[in-house]
Amino acid sequence: SQQGEEDPQALSIQEGENATMNCSYKTSINNLQWYRQNSGRGLVHLILIRSNEREKHSGRLRVTLDTSKKSSSLLITASRAADTASYFCATDYEGAQKLVFGQGTRLTINP
Amino acid sequence: DVKVTQSSRYLVKRTGEKVFLECVQDMDHENMFWYRQDPGLGLRLIYFSYDVKMKEKGDIPEGYSVSREKKERFSLILESASTNQTSMYLCASSIPGRYEQYFGPGTRLTVT
Numbered sequence: 161s162q163q164g165e166e167d168p169q170a171l172s173i174q175e176g177e178n179a180t181m182n183c184s185y186k187t188s189i190n191n192l193q194w195y196r197q198n199s200g201r202g203l204v205h206l207i208l209i210r211s212n213e214r215e216k217h218s219g220r221l222r223v224t225l226d227t228s229k230k231s232s233s234l235l236i237t238a239s240r241a242a243d244t245a246s247y248f249c250a251t252d253y254e255g256a257q258k259l260v261f262g263q264g265t266r267l268t269i270n271p
Numbered sequence: 272d273v274k275v276t277q278s279s280r281y282l283v284k285r286t287g288e289k290v291f292l293e294c295v296q297d298m299d300h301e302n303m304f305w306y307r308q309d310p311g312l313g314l315r316l317i318y319f320s321y322d323v324k325m326k327e328k329g330d331i332p333e334g335y336s337v338s339r340e341k342k343e344r345f346s347l348i349l350e351s352a353s354t355n356q357t358s359m360y361l362c363a364s365s366i367p368g369r370y371e372q373y374f375g376p377g378t379r380l381t382v383t
Contacts, residue, residue, distance in 0.1 A: 190370075191370055193370060193371065195374075200359075200377070200379070201376055201377060202275070202361055202374035202375050202376045202377050203314075203361070203363075203372075203374040204374070205371045205372065205373070208371060248313070248314070252370055257302050257319075257365060257367065257370065258304065258316055258329065259316075259370070259372060260316075261306075261313050261314040262313055263311065263312065263313035264313060
């Protein structure tokens with residue numbers, strides 16, 4: 161399995177601070193995605209970055225991808241209480257439509 | 272907006288029962304997926320389907336089967352529920368050629 165691994169497993173910061181989460185994977189990929197999951201709910205797609213891209217922005221989200229290190233990072237700027245959730249990275253597997261998910265980072269934003 | 276619905280948010284079943292988990296999506300997506308999510312293990316793919324009446328095994332298909340008789344509906348079947356199948360079950364759909372998946376709210380299944 162080329163399951164991704166998120167780091168850290170848990171992160172607690174103050175509202176307004178920036179949050180950075182990292183993801184590592186094992187084999188070559190076509191793209192990498194980040195998802196958010198609020199407690200007890202389904203996952204919501206946040207952003208996709210293709211293997212030929214190095215950085216992508218969406219609102220307060222910034223994603224980087226380093227294919228040489230097989231790693232990605234998700235930066236959430238100016239965090240809000242509503243950002244409290246678990247965040248998962250997901251990679252495609254052998255070019256197929258199915259995804260392989262990491263175990264997630266649990267982010268807590270303290271007011 | 273894509274909407275993926277799952278038949279139950281919470282379900283309690285007894286060991287040995289046959290359990291049906293239903294998933295319906297309203298955006299005409301060809302691809303549909305069933306995952307289970309457990310603490311410390313993340314999401315693991317059980318089965319997926321690229322078209323009606325078509326299914327493929329994921330990483331952990333043992334003890335499960337699926338049915339896809341209509342494009343919008345993908346059912347997960349636990350033939351004889353066991354306590355180790357207590358988990359959160361998530362359904363998702365996607366468009367061929369697009370990797371983003373759209374998830375339902377999940378069914379938390381408890382097998383006693």
